[in-house]
Amino acid sequence: ILVDGKHVCECNACYRGQDCSEFVQGCAADAESGDPLFLEPYWRQHAASSAVVVAGWHRMSYQTDGDYFISIELERHIRRLHSHVGNAITDGRFIVFGAGSTQLINAAVHALSPNSSASSPASVVASVPYYTVYRTQTEFFNSRAYEWKGVTSKMGGEVAANFIEFVTSPNNPDGRLQQPVLQGSSVIYDHAYYWPHFSAVKAPADGDLMLFTISKLTGHAGSRFGWAIVKDEGVYRRMLSYLGINTMGVSRDTHLRSLKLLKAMLAEERGAAGSIFGFAFSTMRERWHKLNKLVSSSDRFSLQQMRPEYCSYFGKIRDPSPAYAWLKCEKEEDRNCHAVLRAGGIISRAGYKFGADNRYARLSLIRSQDDFDLLMQRMGALVTKEKARN
Numbered sequence: 001i002l003v004d005g006k007h008v009c010e011c012n013a014c015y016r017g018q019d020c021s022e023f024v025q026g027c028a029a030d031a032e033s034g035d036p037l038f039l040e041p042y043w044r045q046h047a048a049s050s051a052v053v054v055a056g057w058h059r060m061s062y063q064t065d066g067d068y069f070i071s072i073e074l075e076r077h078i079r080r081l082h083s084h085v086g087n088a089i090t091d092g093r094f095i096v097f098g099a100g101s102t103q104l105i106n107a108a109v110h111a112l113s114p115n116s117s118a119s120s121p122a123s124v125v126a127s128v129p130y131y132t133v134y135r136t137q138t139e140f141f142n143s144r145a146y147e148w149k150g151v152t153s154k155m156g157g158e159v160a161a162n163f164i165e166f167v168t169s170p171n172n173p174d175g176r177l178q179q180p181v182l183q184g185s186s187v188i189y190d191h192a193y194y195w196p197h198f199s200a201v202k203a204p205a206d207g208d209l210m211l212f213t214i215s216k217l218t219g220h221a222g223s224r225f226g227w228a229i230v231k232d233e234g235v236y237r238r239m240l241s242y243l244g245i246n247t248m249g250v251s252r253d254t255h256l257r258s259l260k261l262l263k264a265m266l267a268e269e270r271g272a273a274g275s276i277f278g279f280a281f282s283t284m285r286e287r288w289h290k291l292n293k294l295v296s297s298s299d300r301f302s303l304q305q306m307r308p309e310y311c312s313y314f315g316k317i318r319d320p321s322p323a324y325a326w327l328k329c330e331k332e333e334d335r336n337c338h339a340v341l342r343a344g345g346i347i348s349r350a351g352y353k354f355g356a357d358n359r360y361a362r363l364s365l366i367r368s369q370d371d372f373d374l375l376m377q378r379m380g381a382l383v384t385k386e387k388a389r390n
């Protein structure tokens with residue numbers, strides 16, 4: 001970064017000094033949040049083609065060229081991208097923009113809930129292990145129209161009118177491709193990770209309401225941009241009304257940046273090694289391979305099982321490359337896996353946050369290379385210690 005006209009390093013939290021080479025003693029490996037900095041090296045390689053310069057007078061208005069605070073050009077490129085990757089059907093569907101898919105999660109719950117106060121509230125549910133925000137948002141907004149009812153396994157698979165089920169596919173934290181569990185529920189498909197980076201693309205997703213985010217696609221989590229693809233016009237209009245009341249749409253600056261990023265991606269040759277999909281997949285595959293190899297030599301820890309699968313985007317069978325490791329502590333005395341890891345100098349996300357047992361903890365594999373290398377070093381030390389004890 002530039003400070004007072006000089007280039008200075010933006011160091012990882014565990015390093016300091018002019019060239020970020022001094023390790024901060026005792027610093028813990030941060031594998032907690034899903035900050036997608038693994039994509040930063042790709043954009044460094046494409047700095048010029050992805051740069052945006054905005055003159056002071058440009059895009060000052062509340063209005064956009066499209067209706068409802070939507071830029072027509074960006075919407076068109078989102079449709080092009082899905083058809084290029086083959087991961088979602090957008091023909092004849094409506095598209096809504098949000099400040100990250102985080103904003104769209106509650107917009108979708110609102111839109112699928114009954115709009116008459118005479119009806120009983122919709123029950124919002126997800127399957128364990130689930131992404132925490134579905135619960136925290138639903139509880140926090142504390143609406144009369146919907147309530148968090150917990151996990152699908154407690155619902156007995158009943159016919160579920162007036163239920164809203166979150167289906168995260170691939171799942172955060174365990175990377176599994178998922179289907180709804182309840183019959184007859186309204187489904188919100190969260191496809192944040194349904195990109196060739198993290199998963200085999202099996203077929204274009206065709207859910208009634210699907211969420212995507214630029215955060216896990218290009219890595220620009222800080223731009224706060226997500227979109228929903230919606231079949232039903234009534235649901236679409238209710239989402240728009242939520243966004244109109246809530247923020248009056250997404251930052252127009254973010255529209256410009258997102259468009260530039262999508263254009264840079266779409267200009268690339270399909271699946272080429274230096275392309276974003278080639279880069280992201282090979283980085284994630286390598287990280288998973290290294291961690292999996294290390295953990296498979298341990299009796300104390302285990303990981304979710306993942307198999308190579310056919311991917312229509314790459315046109316071949318490809319190795320697993322999940323965004324997160326869903327680590328299990330196997331020993332009776334390691335009941336709190338998060339604490340075991342913390343004592344070993346690793347910050348994870350505890351299982352209970354996903355509605356799961358604390359024998360599990362999530363390790364983020366999508367952070368910077370420094371974060372991942374330190375994670376490997378600390379996991380390596382834990383496994384070595386285990387072997388020395390045996």
Ligand code: PMP
Nearest residue numbers: 034100101102172192213215226
């Ligand atoms: N859904 C899932 C499953 C996620 O993992 C995340 C980010 N961690 C989000 C939604 C929200 O992403 P954003 O708000 O950055 O678009």
